[in-house]
Amino acid sequence: MDIDCKEAPFLAVIAARTFITDLARAYDGFDPTMLDYFMSGSKGVHIRIPTEIFGGENGHPFLPRLHRKMLERHFLHHPHNQALGMLALGESVPAKLKDKTVGDLVDESLYCMGKGHLLRAPNVRRPDGRYKVQVSVEAFFERDIDSLLDLTRKPNTISVLAVPPTATGMADLYDHVLINWQSxxxxxxxxxxxxxxxxxxxxxxxxxxxxxxxxxxxxxxxxxxxxxxxxxxxxxxxxxxxxxxxxxxxxxxxxxxxxxxxxxxxxxxxxxxxxxxxxxxxxxxxxxxxSDTVVAAESFSPEKDGLYYSPSHGTLEGDSFKVCSPLKILGKMRNTDGTGWARLVELVTPDARNTRLSIAMKDCAGHGDSVLAMLCDHGLELTGGKMGKFIMDYLRLAATDKVFINVERLGWHGNRYVLPDAIFGEGGNEDINYTQGNSLFKCSGELAQWQEHIGRYCRGNTLLMLVSAFALTGPLLHLCGVEGGGLHLFGPSSTGKTTLALLAGSLCGGNENKGFVRQWRSTHNAIEHTAVQHNDGLLVMDESGQATADTVAQTIYMLSNGQGKERMRADATQRKAYQWRVQLFSTGELTMDEKIEETGKFRAMAGQNVRVVNLPIDRGAGKNSYSCLYGFENPASLSEHLKDATRHFYGTPLRAFLTDLCGTSNQELDANGADIKENIEKFAKLYCPDGSCGQVRRVAVKFGLIAAAGMFAAKNGILPWTPDESRDAVAEWFRIWLEGRGGVGNLEIMKALDRFKDFFARHGRSRFVEVNGLGENMRDLAGYRWEDKGEQRFFMITPAFNDLAKGVNRHELLEHMKQQGWLLTSGKGSLVTTKWISGRNVRGYGFIPSAWEGLAGNIEVKPQVKAGDMEFGGEF
The missing domain is CATH 1.10.579 (DNA Cyclobutane Dipyrimidine Photolyase, subunit A; domain 3)
Known part of the structure; x- marks a missing residue:
């Protein structure tokens, strides 16, 4: 090793003596007489340390690298990390060298592992007229420094009785760095x-x-x-x-x-x-x-004014040159499935803005022209035409060990929940890089301020409490295995729907303008991208009247289904479809059914009513949303206050909710998830009436999810009311939904029955002919009619029946009609499906209109269970 100090050669001698003395103290069996010592001209000391001392092997391809790592590790400890000014007390140490350490004087160019470094042979004259001369161990340690330096004025050949080198405790140091290399x-x-x-x-x-x-x-x-x-x-x-x-x-x-x-x-x-x-x-x-790769990486140095390259990896002063404007590799990056490896880099644009980019490693093959073009397009400035090669070497070789997980969507990734600027849950060593910029997930103010200016005015106003709890259900979809969907508040204009949308959004994020709210005025293709940005969270969309019926119908199905369309890339390969789990909060003047059917081109299916639940903002009885005004003059004043407050305080409730939900470990997250699922099941069991169809039970689970989210948030002090109050508010609005629905049966069947009743009322004379066949050739014939003991009977032909029963399970519909006494049956109880008319058998179904008109005689009509007949209560 070379220890040089041209400005003050005596410091090199002090540093070398300190180094060797400490080796003898630190490592068992180390004997300074096993080394060879040379005074190197007028600038320092050269020491030869045989590999046998530390168990190394001459010729090992990684040996220079191992030497360097051994020195770096050794120099971490006292006295090598002590300033030379302290080691040379009483000497006149130049000011700029006083804070230097022993390690700072070691010439690391010996360990470059690149182009060979020539060592000057003993007794060869240096350019300064001095010589490199060998000295004995006794002379090196016992002579005064000035006389040692004087030995370099002329050649000096001595006979040194060297002690054969043997293994010492330095082998532990060598083994440590060797193991790291072998890792x-x-x-x-x-x-x-x-x-x-x-x-x-x-x-x-x-x-x-x-x-x-x-x-x-x-x-x-x-x-x-x-x-x-x-x-x-x-x-x-x-x-x-x-x-x-x-x-x-x-x-x-x-x-x-x-x-x-x-x-x-x-x-x-x-x-x-x-x-x-x-x-x-x-x-x-x-x-x-x-090893060449490691050295190449160390040759680059990102500085404030740019990226520099040093052929000697920084060991020789003045050999570095600037490659480009500031560019830094933040780490390696991959997708969640282990593919898509890339480099995450940060560059500074000419107007001093920091920009992050993802550089795919597949694009770094070859000359990397596309990568250089992208970097320059984003503001990187090269210092010369040939600097592209150095930039590509930097990208390929100089990445840190830090690994980022590249995510294109927010929400759950394993047991961690990702927001654009925060990660919740027990994590590993990998950080998250979110690639889709989203300005909506921001915070303003503290949780206590949101509670003071917004939350406390919701208490006692059950619709506002329901909306607040619903806003926190997004992260629970995956955790509890519940399907996505949403709530749609409908009612006349100027009834506070937009205020409720802003309220829901304020729990999750926002800004000073429209807060967290997005508009329905969009195509369903754009909504795919929006849904990904709100994955495992809340999506607020105001004024469904701005969208077309087709957009609303497709959006509801697509958001609930959780997957977008599969499309092709420019290279004809199939792009992976967007996927998400999202809770939609929507507003509009019409129900979702009415909006979908407003043009007459589409028919709303019952499944859409289950996916997105319609709730009347006036409770279905013309009432106001605000029961408690808290001193405000009228509901409009309270509504305006809430609107204004959501522009200043937002985002903190969701983050507090995620912090408490994830806890400090995966075990705590699992325990919280189990408690929430139990509360969902309790709510559905307690409040869903017996005999309810599957659609009602599904909606009961959705309301149970809202109740469980509200109870968890209230229990943890996020929502400023009690868990029981949160549950009761949700139960109240579940009852309102049931009353508006009209019963607990299958909604598709109920709608189909209404269509049949309406059809007979409007076309009983115009499209049904007498059973004797007169008028059989009428246009749009639907069937036949006759009287039996003074009561009207109809026989509807199969094509007309099938047209009215579109979108409904026909067998389920017929069974329901039979149970209600609508259909003619034989003496054995089977349905009458053919009738002899005008000398031929006609296929269809016989109807008894008095069954739905309340005049069925001795036929028992099974009434539907009405929400008003149900009792709610019990213990939760």
Whole structure:
């Protein structure tokens, strides 16, 4: 090692003595007499440390790198980290050197592992007229520094009685850095490096005639690669006539047990190859490539004014040059499925803005023209036309060990919940990089301020309490295994719908303008992208009247289904479809059914009413949303206050909710999830009436989710009311929904029955002819009519029945009609499906209109259960 200090050579001697003395103190068996000492002209000291002292091997391709790491680790400790000014008390130390340490004086260019560094031979005259001369260990430590430096004025040949070097405690230091070097995963080796070895290439190309000694030597060369080596051994051995997988495996394990790979010296004994590769074993070709990569990475230095490159990786002053404007690699990056490796970089634009970019590694192959074009397009400035090569080397080789997970959507990633600027939950060593900018997930104010200016005015106003709890349900969809969907508040204009939309959004984020609210005025293609940005969260969309009926119908289905359309990329490969889980909060003057059917082109299906639940803002009875005014003059004044407050205080409730939900460990998250699921089940069991159809039960679960979210938030002090109050508010609005629905039966069946009743009322005379056949050729014939004991009967032909029953399970509809006494049956109770008319059998169904008109005589009509007949209560 070289310890140089041209400005004050005596400091180099002090540093060298300190270094050697500390080695003797720190490592058992270390004897300074085992080293060779040289005074190097008028600038410092050169010391030769034999590899035997620390258990190294001469010729090891990584040895310079290991030397450097040994020094770096050793220099971390006292006295090497002590300022030279303190070590040279009483000496006149130049001011700029007083804070330097021993390590600062070591010339690290010896460890460059690049172009060879020539060491000056003893007694060769230096340009300054001085000589490099060897001195004895006694002279080095006992003579005064001035006389030592005077020895360099002329050649000096002495006879030094050196002590043979032996292993010392320094082996522990060497083993530590060696283990770190060996921690490079063999599975990451670029095995193409093996093809550079003539012997390995010979084994591959002549596998069918390989001799037994050559074959075993090949196995020994591959043994350090473990399972990958065995895989290659089988592949290389397969062409041989005597190949057997079991024999190859057994022989490979035997080679592995030797504990060291085949050396080039051993290979030369059975195969003559060129010595030009200058390594000890075939695998050292790959190790050398990796060491070159490490050194190349250390040659780059991101500074405030730009990226610099130093051929000596910073060890020689003045050799660095500027490559480009500021550019820094923040880390490596991959997708959640382990693909899509990239570099996350940050550059500074000419107008001093910091910009982050993702550079795909697949684009870094070759010259990287597309990468350079993208960087320059975003503001990177190169200092010269040939600097592109250095930038590409920097991107390929200089990445840190930090790994980011690249995410295109927010929400749950494993057990961590991701927002654009925060991660909740127990995490690993990987950080998150969210690629889709979203300005809506912001915070303003503190949670206490949101509670003071917004939350406290919701208490007692059950619709506002329901909306507040609903806003927090998004993160629970995945956790509780509940389907996505939403709430749609409908009612006349100027009834506070927009205020409620702003209220819902204020729990999750916002800004000073429209807060967290988005508009329905969009295409469903754009809504796909919006849904991804709100994954596992709340999506607020105001004024459904701005959208077309087609957009509303497709959006409701798409948002609830959780997946967008599959599309093709420009290269004709299929792009992965967007996926999400989202809770929609919507407002409009019409119900979703009315909006979808307003043009007459579409028919609203019952499934859409289950996915997005319609709630009347006036409770279905013309009432106001605000029961408690808290001193405000009227509901409009309170509404205006809430609107204004949501522009100043937002985003904190969701973050507090996620913090409490995730807790400090995955176990706490699981426990919270279990409690919330239990509360969902309790709510549905308690408040869903017996005999309810599947649609009602599904909606009961949705309201149960809202209740459970509100109870959890109230229990943790996020919503300023009690858990019981939160549950009761949700139960009240579930009752209102049931009353508005008209019962607990299947909504599709109920709508179909209404269509049939309306059809008979409007067309009972115009489209049904007398059963005697007169008028049978009428246009749009729907069936026949007659009287039986004074009561009207109809026989509807099959085509007309099927047209009215579109979108409904026909067998379920017929069974329901039969139970209600609507249909003619035979004496055995089976349906009448044919009737002899005008000499032929006509297929269809017979109807008894008095069954739905309340005049069915002795026919029992089973009434539907009405919400008003239900009792709500019990303990939760």
């Amino acid at each position: 490079l995963d063999p599975r990451s080796y670029n095995l193409q490096s093996l093809s550079e070895c003539q012997f390995m290439r010979h084994c591959r190309e002549h596998a069918e005639i390989l001799s037994e000694p050559e074959w075993f030597m090949m196995l020994r060369a591959l043994a350090p690669l473990g399972e990958k080596g065995l895989e290659l051994a089988q592949e290389y051995s397969r062409p041989h006539a005597e190949y057997a997988p079991e024999k190859t495996r057994a022989k490979f394990l035997h080679a592995l047990q030797k504990g060291y790979p085949a050396s080039c010296e051993e290979i030369q004994a059975i195969f003559q190859c060129s010595p030009r590769c200058k390594v000890r074993s075939p695998l050292d070709l790959e190790r050398k490539r990796q």
